[in-house]
Amino acid sequence: MFPLNLDAKEAGWISKLLGMAAALIFYAVFCYIARDKPRQPFTVVIEGIIGKVPGKILASLYTLFFIYQASRQFNDFALLMSVSVFDQTxxxxxxxxxxxxxxxxxxxxxxxxxxxxxxxxxxxxxxxxxx
The missing domain is CATH 1.20.5 (Single alpha-helices involved in coiled-coils or other helix-helix interfaces)
Incomplete structure (x- = not known):
């Protein structure tokens, strides 16, 4: 929908592949944690892995990140509906x-x-x- 990295040419593809590789590593870690501790929330697991205080800070940042993403996607979808279907609403x-x-x-x-x-x-x- 949005053309990204038009001026970057090959470097754009390389950056996307590197980002995908990093995301796959994070995904593998999340899957391992989910299989290892299926009944515990991720925020509790993080506190157990890196300690109480840094774990609470990272869990708060994790929660704020997903709240931000949800609110942004909510607004983007509403704006898309406003532009495409409900132009007078x-x-x-x-x-x-x-x-x-x-x-x-x-x-x-x-x-x-x-x-x-x-x-x-x-x-x-x-x-x-x-x-």
């Missing part, structure tokens, strides 16, 4: 609709999300056939 209303939908799914479970997807699939197929 205020962004605050799109945010409110998304919060209600997310709260509804969180309150009633993943089965509700799957059923909603099935319903929207039938609606979309009907619209395609009718059009």
């Amino acid at each position: 205020p962004i605050i209303m799109i945010h409110a609709m998304m919060v209600v939908a997310i709260g509804y799914v969180l309150a009633l479970g993943i089965v509700v999300l799957a059923r909603t997807g099935e319903i929207f699939y039938v609606v979309m197929m009907s619209m395609i056939v009718l059009s």
Whole structure:
């Protein structure tokens, strides 16, 4: 969607491959920890590995990172909806609709999300056939 590293040419691919290699190493460590301690949250495991105080600091940074990522993706998706589908709707209303939908799914479970997807699939197929 967004062309990155246009001026970098080959260096762009090299940087992406190095980033992917580093991410795979982190992924392997996370998988090992998840298999070794399946019932403990990652933040507790980190405190056990590197100590109480540094572990709490790293666990706080870990939590803040994922809160930041979730809020950014939430806003990016709302802006995409605003630009593409709801061009006349205020962004605050799109945010409110998304919060209600997310709260509804969180309150009633993943089965509700799957059923909603099935319903929207039938609606979309009907619209395609009718059009």
